[in-house]
Structure formats: C-alpha cells, structure tokens
Amino acid sequence: MPNAHRLWQDNNGYKSFEMPGAKPHYNPDRPGQVEHIALDLQLDLQNQICAGVCTIRLNPVRDGIQTLTLDAVSQRIERVQANGIEQRFDYDGEQLQLQLQPSTVAGQPIPDQALPPLEQPQRGLYFIGPDAHYPNKPVQVWTQGEDEDSRFWFPCFDYPGQLSSSEIRVRVPAQYQVVSNGELIETLVDGDHKIYHWRQTQVHPTYLMALAVGEFDVIQDQWQDIPVTYYVQKGRQAQGQITMGKTPRMIEFLSDRYGYRYAFPKYAQVCAADFIFGGMENTSITILTDRCLLDERAALDNRNSESLVVHELAHQWFGDLLVINHWSHAWVKEGMATYSEVLWTEQEYGADEAAYYRLEEARSYFLRTKAVIAARWSPTSTGRRSSFTTATSTKRAPACTTWFAPNLGMHYSGGRFKPLCRTMPTAP
Ligand SMILES: [Zn+2]
16 A cells, blocks of 8 residues: 555654554444443352353444454354354454354344353453462452453454443452442342442443453542542552542542543442453443552652542543544553643642652653554554553653643534644533
8 A cells, every 4th residue: 555655654754663564454343333342241250261252232333244354353153143043253362253144234232142261361351369479469369351352251343433331230249349330220149149230321342341350449539429439449448548548639630620520420449369461441330459559658748649630530531421433542641641640739739749740751752652652553553462561652742742632622412522623621
C-alpha cells in the first residue's frame, strides 16, 4: 500500500515515531455491534479451574454474514450455539471461527453461547494462593484484561472499539466475596457456595471487564449517593483507610475539574496479592497491587500510593467513560490520567509541588524512556502486549497533555471516544 506508507512518513518534517519497516494495523472489520456480554462462571479455587458459559448478543451490521471470528486464546471450547441452535466451529487456539446457520439478518440480534472451561488460564484470569515458600499468601482470583488478555478467559471481540453492557455471575465457596463491574444485583446461597451476580448497564470494552475474588475486609465509604468501597486482605483495614481514604474527595475534585459527574453506580478498589501492575482501571472496579498499602509511618513520606489512587480514578473518565478506538490512542487516556496526578498534587499540596511533580514526570519521559518511545504509540501499534508500555504512555503526559489539555478536546458520544473535537465535555 504505497499511499498508506507515504502517509505514515509524512510528519511535517519531524522524525517519525515508527520503527523502520513498521506497518499500520487496524481494528478488525466489525460484523456487527456487540450489545451485551454475559459470563456465568464457576470457580474451583482449590484446583484453580474456571468453567462456565459466555453469552454474547450481537446485532449484525448486514444480512448474510455466515462466519463470525471471535478472539479466544488457549481455551477449551466444547460447544457453540446461536439462537439456540448448535453451530459448527473451527478453533485454532487463537480464534474461534463460527459457521453461522442460518446467516444473519441485519437488525436481528443473535445470542451466541460458547462454553469455555479453563484450567489455570495462561493470562487474563489469575489464581493466587499459598505455597511452600509463601504459606501466608491469601487465596484470591483476579483478572487483568488490558490490553488484549480478556480473550484468555472468555471468547470475545477483543478490541477497544467494540463496546457493550455486561454482566458476570460467579459461583464461589461461601467464604469468598466477588467484586465486579457495575452493580451487585443478586447474591444467592447455593449450599456451601454463593453466587454473586453483577451487572453493568453502561457500555464498555472487553478489556475493562473484571472480577476479583477473595476473603476481604471491606471498608464502606461514600461520595454523594455513590458507594465507594475498599477491599483489602483480612487484617489490613487500617492500611486500606490510610491509603484510599481520600477517594471521595478525589471523586468530588475530578467531577468538578472535568465538568462531568462520576458516571458509574459505584466505585470499588480491590487490593490484590501478586497483582501484575500497579493498578488497573476496570470500569467501576479498580484493582490495585496490595503493595500500595501504607501504614501510618510509611504514609508520612510516600505519596506514590495517593498518585496511583488518583491515576486509576481519573481513568474512570478518560479510558472508561471516554473509550479509545484503537490501542494507538492509549497514550491519550494514560496521559490524562497522569496529568490528573499533577492536578491533584496542585489541589492538595500547592502549585510548587505540582510544578516539581510535572518536572519529574517530564524528566522521566525525556531521559529514561527515550529508547522505547519510538514505535509504541503510533498507528503502527498492534495493541498485542508489545504496544502497552506504561512508561512511554504515562510519561508522555507532562510533555504532551499540558499543552494539549485545553485544546485537544474530546467529547462523549454514545460511549465512544472522538479525538480532536472542538470542546471539552460539558456537564449533562
Ligand atoms: Zn493508567
């Protein structure tokens, strides 16, 4: 594609972000709009097995579609149905090819069902528990979808331009709690097990679907009519309060500063053992590493946890409410979340502290990440793990967002992110 090649080379005389030989990558063609995803899961925590049914309601974009291709990595898919009819399918361990009988009729949604039992998924969903070396480690299960790991624990159209409502129903031994996106609509006792049923009515991409399971101490807080909840390992309640206790004030601050009220029915933060990142901004349920928990002494001179809490919270607006269309846009959401750390520092500790914070971020971006900046956030990013480099995306914030924020503009349109629009959102 010589024209496309020329397009990426055209940077008004500036050096390109792309590595030599990089090619553009695009989201796959959309067979339709996913309207709803429902997961019905049973978790066997002792044997570390997740089994269940994934139901996807898809509204086809046109008549006559005969094949659907879903992302599903290393799953054991036993059966697929559409409209209650068993379907033929091919599965190569990466993608599920579904031969639709009958083919689609535009505007008539089809519910698909696939049954993927997973024994210790390779990624996406993680079982944590004690072992010979760490006998006191808690038993927990948690997920991490960004950027393309949700496909490891349920079949889906796994790219950020595809948004839907979702629900997750999970059966666990009765002593464990389950937290997920949206609202808890039902808890059922089933013998010595419990079933938690969470539902989110606002649309969001698959990488933000999440669950966390464990035996938690729960701290219940509040912002206006929004429940704000902190989940920590048993016995760490005081540390949870110290570390996350400013959250309601942060919600107030960001709602005011962004001019858009916090959009979801609750905000939960779960501190998870062995979490693979600092934090993940799943819609209305942020998962944080338990290493962010501070006691009174540590809190005296450590603001990293406070910055982490406000960063993930800021993503509820930039990333979750305003959703990127492609992974090459990820620096925008990461930039705004990191810029929000600067805004909060200014609000809480004054202009000088904020200026110093911004300076440190800029130094970090320009000096430490120089080698990996190239090739990451560009139209050539594939999104597949290789592109998600926190250092490059978050550290671009002080360098870029400070300049862009007043002018960049974004607006909310049915949950979709539209870059380079005219104005910042106004309160509804
Ligand atoms: Zn972030």
